[in-house]
Amino acid sequence: MEIxxxxxxxxxxxxxxxxxxxxxxxxxxxxxxxxxxxxxxGWLSSQTMDYVASLLKIQPVEVYEVASFxxxxxxxxxxxxxxxxxxxxxxxLLGAEDLVKYLEKKLNIKEGQTTADGMFTLKTVECLAACxxxxxxxxxxxxxxxxxxxxxxxxxxECRATVTEPVSHWAKDKIKA
Amino acid sequence: xxxxxxxxxINTQGIDxxxxxxxxxxxxxxxxxxxxxxxxxxxxxxxxxxxGRGGAGFPTGMKWSFIAKPPGxxxxxxxxxxxxxxxxxxxxxxxxxxxxxxxxxxxxxxxALGANTSYIYIRGEMxxxxxxxxxxxxxxxxxxxxxKNILGSGFDLDLYVHxxxxxxxxxxxxxxxxxxxxxxxxxxxxxPFPAIxxxxxxxxxxxxxxxxxAVVPIINMGGDEYAKIGVGKSTGTKLISACxxxxxxxxxxxxxxxxxxxxxxxxxxxGGIKNGKKLKAVVAGGSSVPILPTELILKTAKGEPxxxxxxxxxxxxxxxxxxxxxxxxxxxxxxxxVVKNLxxxxxxYHHESCGQCSPCREGTGWMExxxxxxxxxxxxxxxxxxxxxxxxxxxxxxxxxxxxxxxWPVASAIRHFRAExxxxxxxxxxxxxxxxxxxxHNLQATEA
Numbered sequence: 001m002e003i004x005x006x007x008x009x010x011x012x013x014x015x016x017x018x019x020x021x022x023x024x025x026x027x028x029x030x031x032x033x034x035x036x037x038x039x040x041x042g043w044l045s046s047q048t049m050d051y052v053a054s055l056l057k058i059q060p061v062e063v064y065e066v067a068s069f070x071x072x073x074x075x076x077x078x079x080x081x082x083x084x085x086x087x088x089x090x091x092x093l094l095g096a097e098d099l100v101k102y103l104e105k106k107l108n109i110k111e112g113q114t115t116a117d118g119m120f121t122l123k124t125v126e127c128l129a130a131c132x133x134x135x136x137x138x139x140x141x142x143x144x145x146x147x148x149x150x151x152x153x154x155x156x157x158e159c160r161a162t163v164t165e166p167v168s169h170w171a172k173d174k175i176k177a
Numbered sequence: 178x179x180x181x182x183x184x185x186x187i188n189t190q191g192i193d194x195x196x197x198x199x200x201x202x203x204x205x206x207x208x209x210x211x212x213x214x215x216x217x218x219x220x221x222x223x224x225x226x227x228x229g230r231g232g233a234g235f236p237t238g239m240k241w242s243f244i245a246k247p248p249g250x251x252x253x254x255x256x257x258x259x260x261x262x263x264x265x266x267x268x269x270x271x272x273x274x275x276x277x278x279x280x281x282x283x284x285x286x287x288x289a290l291g292a293n294t295s296y297i298y299i300r301g302e303m304x305x306x307x308x309x310x311x312x313x314x315x316x317x318x319x320x321x322x323x324x325k326n327i328l329g330s331g332f333d334l335d336l337y338v339h340x341x342x343x344x345x346x347x348x349x350x351x352x353x354x355x356x357x358x359x360x361x362x363x364x365x366x367x368x369p370f371p372a373i374x375x376x377x378x379x380x381x382x383x384x385x386x387x388x389x390x391a392v393v394p395i396i397n398m399g400g401d402e403y404a405k406i407g408v409g410k411s412t413g414t415k416l417i418s419a420c421x422x423x424x425x426x427x428x429x430x431x432x433x434x435x436x437x438x439x440x441x442x443x444x445x446x447x448g449g450i451k452n453g454k455k456l457k458a459v460v461a462g463g464s465s466v467p468i469l470p471t472e473l474i475l476k477t478a479k480g481e482p483x484x485x486x487x488x489x490x491x492x493x494x495x496x497x498x499x500x501x502x503x504x505x506x507x508x509x510x511x512x513x514x515v516v517k518n519l520x521x522x523x524x525x526y527h528h529e530s531c532g533q534c535s536p537c538r539e540g541t542g543w544m545e546x547x548x549x550x551x552x553x554x555x556x557x558x559x560x561x562x563x564x565x566x567x568x569x570x571x572x573x574x575x576x577x578x579x580x581x582x583x584x585w586p587v588a589s590a591i592r593h594f595r596a597e598x599x600x601x602x603x604x605x606x607x608x609x610x611x612x613x614x615x616x617x618h619n620l621q622a623t624e625a
Contacts, residue, residue, distance in 0.1 A: 062359075129260045131426075
């Protein structure tokens with residue numbers, strides 16, 4: 001796959017770079033990585049990161065060290081739906097541990113793995129700041145709150161029925177300048 | 178329920194849009210401010226007694242007064258919207274429902290500080306809130322509240338939302354600044370403080386979402402009137418995000434000074450403990466603050482009712498007290514295992530340590546391993562003493578407060594619940610037999 005932003009994404013990237021002082025375009029790195037992850041299959045390959053480095057006129061290592069620090073950037077391929085289960089504090093108090101076990105059994109994978117059909121990846125994450133509606137699961141941009149096993153089943157079924165390409169936090173349809 | 182300054186009209190349909198926000202008095206504070214001098218705005222905030230609502234509780238007006246003003250050097254206001262302290266979800270709620278309150282607060286605060294370019298650094302996980310804020314900002318630009326010569330005042334301001342990448346440490350102001358510069362979110366050694374050398378080396382003020390939003394009612398009602406709400410140096414209202422084993426979890430705006438007991442049990446707030454269980458412990462200000470057992474969270478060291486104020490919650494110092502912190506109020510019932518809960522929190526701090534300082538990087542992982550060993554029923558009494566020793570060697574020995582955030586929960590849990598730790602060590606089979614509260618579901622997983 002050729003690593004090149006769509007014209008809409010590139011226009012947005014250039015707009016974002018202008019939000020920071022001249023010569024400080026490195027500040028655009030996190031927003032641009034979010035866009036890159038959405039554009040290029042839900043994860044950041046080394047080619048993608050090199051491309052981002054060239055756009056921002058910084059060294060590739062400056063991108064690698066940042067992408068590997070923040071938990072939202074996937075450095076290996078993930079399923080079309082990345083299921084992120086909050087495992088901390090109130091979510092844990094109210095059933096997150098059981099929810100992960102339930103999903104592992106239901107999807108026949110372990111935490112961190114992807115289903116054989118490439119549809120789901122299961123990941124645990126730290127506090128999603130939705131403790132009042134625990135337990136919480138995030139898929140793409142969307143928070144799913146007050147999760148029960150039945151509710152989770154419904155979400156999985158809906159994903160299977162509607163998702164045809166990788167869902168990213170920064171949804172592709174939001175990439176407009 | 179007391180005065181609602183931030184959550185007023187929160188359930189009004191369309192309050193997230195400019196026309197409805199304006200119908201309910203929105204942007205009147207901005208119009209008032211643009212007729213004032215910046216130093217008058219700072220003075221008004223100082224008079225209000227507003228303290229930072231992100232956790233540290235430093236007086237906001239004083240923080241603003243520290244900003245350096247070297248000629249020809251741009252200044253910046255950065256809003257800390259990187260809310261990720263377990264138990265805390267008030268800022269997300271506020272931004273999602275009343276984005277214009279934050280936008281108006283950002284314009285007023287930027288005017289007071291002489292900043293012409295400001296940023297809202299929002300947690301990356303909250304990209305849907307990012308889009309809500311971007312929409313509100315665009316509406317503000319279209320109405321002439323942002324951009325060049327705002328409402329003919331001669332004041333210019335550009336406001337942008339910057340999405341983070343998911344790291345708790347970026348809630349620390351210098352780590353946030355590093356992250357905004359496109360680097361790993363590693364905290365900086367202070368001094369210099371951001372007010373002297375912040376983002377791109379320029380004078381910068383970093384304030385929390387709730388703090389900046391509170392500036393709007395302060396200007397509307399006047400600093401003196403705002404200061405009349407609350408108790409002593411805990412002035413105004415505060416958002417509390419309540420969660421855990423309570424009947425009514427959610428975000429509440431309280432007048433500072435409400436008794437903790439009333440907050441937990443009254444129908445106006447948390448509505449009591451879920452399923453009629455007894456209260457065991459509370460973490461009152463986000464996961465980083467000391468946990469207190471029932472008798473200490475309801476009463477001060479002097480035996481008086483403990484109040485929801487900065488002073489009352491920390492009454493008696495760290496030995497018995499806790500902190501208002503971020504307002505993340507986590508309630509635990511009698512079935513809660515404090516040891517397991519601590520293991521969960523410690524795992525969080527280990528995961529989120531940036532790794533710069535050895536005591537934090539190594540110590541949090543070490544504590545997590547020991548706690549896991551204890552939870553699994555393989556711990557010894559020596560492990561409890563070792564935990565105590567390790568936490569004491571992290572506290573106060575790191576660049577940023579993540580060291581304290583990781584060590585205080587451990588110290589307070591051992592101090593107040595040592596018997597429970599010893600139970601795990603002495604009766605592991607008993608512990609393993611306990612059907613814990615989190616096994617609440619009776620459903621069995623079905624095959625995919």
